[in-house]
Amino acid sequence: xxxxxxxxxxxxxxxxxxxxxxxxxxxxxxxxxxxxxxxxxxxxxxxxxxxxxxxxxxxxxxxxxxxxxxxxxxxxxxxxxxxxxxxxxxxxxxxxxxxxxxxxxxxxxxxxxxxxxxxxxxxxxxxxxxxxxxxxxxxxxxxxxxxxxxxxxxxxxxxxxxxxxxxxxxxxxxxxxxxxxxxxxxxxxxxxxxxxxxxxxxxxxxxxxxxxxxxxxxxxxxxxxxxxxxxxxxxxxxxxxxxxxxxxxxxxxxxxxxxxxxxxxxxxxxxxxxxxxxxxxxxxxxx
Amino acid sequence: xxxxxxxxxxxxxxxxxxxxxxxxxxxxxxxxxxxxxxxxxxxxxxxxxxxxxxxxxxxxxxxxxxxxxxxxxxxxxxxxxxxxxxxxxxxxxxxxxxxxxxxxxxxxxxxxxxxxxxxxxxxxxxxxxxxxxxxxxxxxxxxxxxxxxxxxxxxxxxxxxxxxxxxxxxxxxxxxxxxxxxxxxxxxxxxxxxxxxxxxxxxxxxxxxxxxxxxxxxxxxxxxxxxxxxxxxxx
Amino acid sequence: xxxxxxxxxxxxxxxxxxxxxxxxxxxxxxxxxxxxxxxxxxxxxxxxxxxxxxxxxxxxxxxxxxxxxxxxxxxxxxxxxxxxxxxxxxxxxxxxxxxxxxxxxxxxxxxxxxxxxxxxxxxxxxxxxxxxxxxxxxxxxxxxxxxxxxxxxxxxxxxxxxxxxxxxxxxxxxxxxxxxxxxxxxxxxxxxxxxxxxxxxxxxxxxxxxxxxxxxxxxxxxxxxxxxxxxxxxxxxxxxxxxxxxxxxxxxxxxxxxxxxxxxxxxxxxxxxxxxxxxxxxxxxxxxxxxxxxxxxxxxxxxxxxxxxxxxxxxxxxxxxxxxxxxxxxxxxxxxxxxxx
Numbered sequence: 001x002x003x004x005x006x007x008x009x010x011x012x013x014x015x016x017x018x019x020x021x022x023x024x025x026x027x028x029x030x031x032x033x034x035x036x037x038x039x040x041x042x043x044x045x046x047x048x049x050x051x052x053x054x055x056x057x058x059x060x061x062x063x064x065x066x067x068x069x070x071x072x073x074x075x076x077x078x079x080x081x082x083x084x085x086x087x088x089x090x091x092x093x094x095x096x097x098x099x100x101x102x103x104x105x106x107x108x109x110x111x112x113x114x115x116x117x118x119x120x121x122x123x124x125x126x127x128x129x130x131x132x133x134x135x136x137x138x139x140x141x142x143x144x145x146x147x148x149x150x151x152x153x154x155x156x157x158x159x160x161x162x163x164x165x166x167x168x169x170x171x172x173x174x175x176x177x178x179x180x181x182x183x184x185x186x187x188x189x190x191x192x193x194x195x196x197x198x199x200x201x202x203x204x205x206x207x208x209x210x211x212x213x214x215x216x217x218x219x220x221x222x223x224x225x226x227x228x229x230x231x232x233x234x235x236x237x238x239x240x241x242x243x244x245x246x247x248x249x250x251x252x253x254x255x256x257x258x259x260x261x262x263x264x265x266x267x268x269x270x271x272x273x274x275x276x277x278x279x280x281x282x283x284x285x286x287x
Numbered sequence: 288x289x290x291x292x293x294x295x296x297x298x299x300x301x302x303x304x305x306x307x308x309x310x311x312x313x314x315x316x317x318x319x320x321x322x323x324x325x326x327x328x329x330x331x332x333x334x335x336x337x338x339x340x341x342x343x344x345x346x347x348x349x350x351x352x353x354x355x356x357x358x359x360x361x362x363x364x365x366x367x368x369x370x371x372x373x374x375x376x377x378x379x380x381x382x383x384x385x386x387x388x389x390x391x392x393x394x395x396x397x398x399x400x401x402x403x404x405x406x407x408x409x410x411x412x413x414x415x416x417x418x419x420x421x422x423x424x425x426x427x428x429x430x431x432x433x434x435x436x437x438x439x440x441x442x443x444x445x446x447x448x449x450x451x452x453x454x455x456x457x458x459x460x461x462x463x464x465x466x467x468x469x470x471x472x473x474x475x476x477x478x479x480x481x482x483x484x485x486x487x488x489x490x491x492x493x494x495x496x497x498x499x500x501x502x503x504x505x506x507x508x509x510x511x512x513x514x515x516x517x518x519x520x521x522x
Numbered sequence: 523x524x525x526x527x528x529x530x531x532x533x534x535x536x537x538x539x540x541x542x543x544x545x546x547x548x549x550x551x552x553x554x555x556x557x558x559x560x561x562x563x564x565x566x567x568x569x570x571x572x573x574x575x576x577x578x579x580x581x582x583x584x585x586x587x588x589x590x591x592x593x594x595x596x597x598x599x600x601x602x603x604x605x606x607x608x609x610x611x612x613x614x615x616x617x618x619x620x621x622x623x624x625x626x627x628x629x630x631x632x633x634x635x636x637x638x639x640x641x642x643x644x645x646x647x648x649x650x651x652x653x654x655x656x657x658x659x660x661x662x663x664x665x666x667x668x669x670x671x672x673x674x675x676x677x678x679x680x681x682x683x684x685x686x687x688x689x690x691x692x693x694x695x696x697x698x699x700x701x702x703x704x705x706x707x708x709x710x711x712x713x714x715x716x717x718x719x720x721x722x723x724x725x726x727x728x729x730x731x732x733x734x735x736x737x738x739x740x741x742x743x744x745x746x747x748x749x750x751x752x753x754x755x756x757x758x759x760x761x762x763x764x765x766x767x768x769x770x771x772x773x774x775x776x777x778x779x780x781x782x783x784x785x786x787x788x789x790x791x792x793x794x795x796x797x798x799x800x801x802x803x804x805x806x807x808x809x810x811x812x813x814x815x816x817x818x819x820x821x822x823x824x825x826x827x828x829x830x831x832x833x834x835x836x837x838x839x840x841x842x843x844x845x846x847x848x849x850x851x852x853x854x855x856x857x858x859x860x861x862x863x
Contacts, residue, residue, distance in 0.1 A: 163390075166386055169382055173381050177377045179362045179365070180361055180370070181365065181393055182365040182394045184360075
């Protein structure tokens with residue numbers, strides 16, 4: 001029964017990883033950009049949430065109403081101000097610029113908040129649980145998973161049923177011809193980044209409630225998000241959810257075998273998929 | 288005589304170090320259809336790319352309704368009411384037939400063209416509205432490309448080699464539909480390698496060779512000989 | 523009309539001068555233990571090691587198009603292998619360093635087979651995952667100190683040289699030697715046919731493959747050789763530090779962030795770039811290090827600005843301005859000065 005419990009917990013954890021991954025996937029899909037600072041943006045959202053909670057006394061989940069628009073605005077400005085200049089055929093500029101951003105962010109966190117681990121207090125939400133047979137499911141992990149599903153469904157809706165989504169897909173297909181339709185690609189990329197950071201904001205606040213974080217937490221989050229995308233397959237958001245779940249389950253089962261083995265188990269699962277199915281389990285686009 | 292809707296005044300264009308257009312002069316009057324003929328590499332597509340804003344830095348060498356548009360970006364030019372049907376169709380592979388048309392109409396400019404009227408023009412597209420655009424035949428894709436440009440209700444529509452790669456029977460049906468498309472008071476520039484088709488639908492014709500205008504005349508009265516000389520450069 | 527003849531040479535005037543100057547500088551550097559103080563000797567040794575690391579990263583990213591943010595995997599690997607071979611294998615440290623290089627090459631092979639399935643930025647993150655796997659794996663090995671690490675036993679340290687100043691001189695010379703070795707290997711490689719293929723790939727991968735150049739194989743060789751040499755450097759680094767732990771061995775900041783900054787600021791895709799970059803980096807560090815995190819933020823901002831405004835780095839700017847190439851890698855055509863009719 002313990003193993004079933006591990007499976008369930010891993011699945012729910014996968015929801016959080018899918019949230020990390022969804023934004024990464026979106027950005028790569030629209031503008032072929034991989035943001036090395038992505039994990040640090042998740043942590044940025046966590047710190048922003050913390051600041052809002054500390055200064056307003058709001059519940060962390062309510063703080064989202066402020067953090068999401070802040071992050072979205074930041075994303076738009078960042079894209080138009082800096083990242084748009086890096087886009088092109090050469091892979092080095094976006095990689096190195098986002099790497100530089102990562103270092104800057106981590107040290108800004110250190111300056112602003114010190115190296116001490118922080119955590120947001122969500123009160124009863126953190127310990128409340130619901131019983132399902134002999135299993136005990138935490139409300140927070142359940143909520144996180146539900147939010148992940150809702151977010152991915154929402155992104156799918158935007159991409160495939162709205163004019164904005166059409167614009168995203170058109171620009172991703174052919175930037176030049178998309179402009180003939182009156183699309184300003186600078187603006188569209190800005191909107192894509194804003195949307196991605198809005199999703200990241202949700203991921204960051206949920207992370208900050210669930211576990212403690214510090215200035216260097218970003219690296220690991222980037223890796224989990226990345227692994228979920230690769231396991232699931234590029235270009236498929238539901239696949240990313242599956243990838244997150246597989247990663248979460250691998251980690252939880254690894255932890256069951258030996259607590260120190262948790263992270264390594266996740267990486268091994270990733271490497272296995274990479275070795276056997278390099279395009280991921282449910283690919284839609286090959287890179 | 289009212290001012291021309293489009294005028295090219297000594298238009299030059301470069302791709303890096305390579306010069307493609309050497310001082311092209313051209314005018315288009317409102318409601319007129321002109322065709323541009325010439326061999327491969329003559330600069331025809333470059334000319335259309337310059338007008339539509341895909342190539343910039345032309346400054347006042349390109350004027351639309353009197354205003355310089357040579358430095359405008361493609362999305363700004365599109366907002367003025369100039370639409371391009373690009374060479375090779377270039378539909379969006381991630382979008383269905385209907386979505387390709389819808390995105391063409393995103394500027395919401397007023398006019399007679401809408402999804403419904405495009406479907407009336409090309410009924411086969413309504414049948415295949417949800418198909419991915421890449422699943423269509425060449426001729427059908429060309430219809431989508433034309434429909435996509437029409438959806439923006441343009442004042443000026445540019446056609447870049449729409450007969451390329453299509454069977455003669457398809458080409459004929461598209462060209463038969465053309466007067467109906469352009470007859471609504473639109474102005475058009477048709478770039479073509481198929482000389483007889485180009486002449487059949489246009490009021491005036493220009494010939495380009497190696498980036499220069501070698502001939503200009505009325506489509507109805509221009510002689511075969513003059514065209515051969517201008518097209519091939521035979522003295 | 524007079525016949526015009528041309529001579530084709532590989533060396534420019536500037537390169538000839540530079541090689542003479544370089545030889546003189548090298549002699550001076552070798553003699554450093556006799557004229558430099560202890561602290562300066564340590565600093566220079568560190569500089570040479572960073573120069574070597576940066577040159578290798580530049581070979582991969584600037585020439586082979588393999589951008590890695592996980593080279594710390596090999597630095598740490600080399601360090602741990604050194605400890606393992608000396609402590610458990612009883613090998614003399616210098617032999618162990620060579621052993622680290624060899625084992626680094628061996629482990630790079632399966633790693634490459636895995637991560638070469640990824641492209642571009644995904645490849646980069648893949649290298650980071652590998653580094654994490656290495657870190658977590660070595661942290662599990664309690665024989666090597668597990669999570670808290672271990673120190674190099676005194677008798678192994680003493681086996682290097684009997685006196686402390688002897689050990690410090692030896693460490694310095696090994697660092698200098700490593701830097702010279704790495705740069706020489708890179709230079710010879712780029713002059714070879716494979717190296718020419720690399721430059722072709724860097725400039726246009728599609729064209730290169732249509733010429734029959736086996737891109738995968740060439741990148742693979744570069745990755746493995748870099749892994750081997752980076753492991754060697756790791757062994758050297760931790761021989762000097764005398765202590766190893768997973769976090770220090772596999773630190774992203776120390777072995778990747780700084781290295782990337784050096785190459786970006788100095789000039790990516792040239793041999794001279796990392797040299798300039800290392801000098802600038804150390805100059806900045808000596809003047810700004812007191813500022814702690816601000817120093818790193820400044821580095822990050824400078825790297826971003828350089829990447830956006832001067833992507834070829836400081837050396838790139840100098841090279842364009844003065845048409846310089848100090849390491850003769852290109853070909854120069856000169857018209858013979860003959861009088862014409």
